[in-house]
Amino acid sequence: xxxxxxxxxxxxxxxxxxxxxxxxxxxxxxxxxxxxxxxxxxxxxxxxxxxxxxxxxxxxxxxxxxxxxxxxxxxxxxxxxxxxxxxxxxxxxxxxxxxxxxxxxxxxxxxxxxxxxxxxxxxxxxxxxxxxxxx
Amino acid sequence: xxxxxxxxxxxxxxxxxxxxxxxxxxxxxxxxxxxxxxxxx
Numbered sequence: 314x315x316x317x318x319x320x321x322x323x324x325x326x327x328x329x330x331x332x333x334x335x336x337x338x339x340x341x342x343x344x345x346x347x348x349x350x351x352x353x354x355x356x357x358x359x360x361x362x363x364x365x366x367x368x369x370x371x372x373x374x375x376x377x378x379x380x381x382x383x384x385x386x387x388x389x390x391x392x393x394x395x396x397x398x399x400x401x402x403x404x405x406x407x408x409x410x411x412x413x414x415x416x417x418x419x420x421x422x423x424x425x426x427x428x429x430x431x432x433x434x435x436x437x438x439x440x441x442x443x444x445x446x447x448x
Numbered sequence: 449x450x451x452x453x454x455x456x457x458x459x460x461x462x463x464x465x466x467x468x469x470x471x472x473x474x475x476x477x478x479x480x481x482x483x484x485x486x487x488x489x
Contacts, residue, residue: 314483314485317483324481327479328478328479329478329479329480329481330475330478330479330480330481331480331481331483332470332475332480332481332482332483333483333485334462334482334483334484334485335485339465342465343465346465354464354470355464355465356462356463356464356470357462357463357464357465358462358484362460363458363460363462363482363484364484366458366460367452367458367484368451368452369484405486406486407483407484407485407486408484409481409482409483409484410452410457410481410482410484411479411480411481411482412457412472412475412479412480412481412482413479414476414477414478414479416456416457416472416476417454417455417456417457418452418453418454418455418456418457419453420453421452421453424486436481440479
């Protein structure tokens with residue numbers, strides 16, 4: 314999320330609207346917005362209906378606890394960012410969906426591990442390539 | 449090949465933290481990035 318926030322200007326320049334989806338409920342969500350000053354809408358997908366509609370799945374216990382994952386979490390903690398407290402579903406994975414102005418999915422990224430996310434550059438390169446095709 | 453790429457986005461109506469509904473069609477004409485955030489912490 315921090316990587317995304319650092320690229321907010323670039324997202325704005327490319328007219329990419331961002332919506333964050335949480336499974337953690339309104340109380341935690343409201344606290345998160347207040348604590349972080351999040352400017353993008355934080356939407357509640359508590360029953361995971363949209364998440365499941367996009368085919369996103371849960372991590373296995375091995376994916377959550379293997380040495381590589383633990384090492385990555387340690388690096389995140391040492392970098393000062395911290396992974397955050399887990400919500401009600403520890404096995405929940407993240408995902409990203411990029412939708413073009415005509416409502417077509419142009420990128421669908423399903424995290425296969427708890428810390429795995431696409432780079433913002435990879436997301437923006439999809440937008441830039443599509444915009445170049447349309448010119 | 450990801451089976452969702454190239455397909456029409458899933459329609460949705462979800463509320464934000466202020467209870468305001470957000471629909472897929474609200475962002476028609478714009479790129480939209482949905483970030484399914486794992487845990488708010």
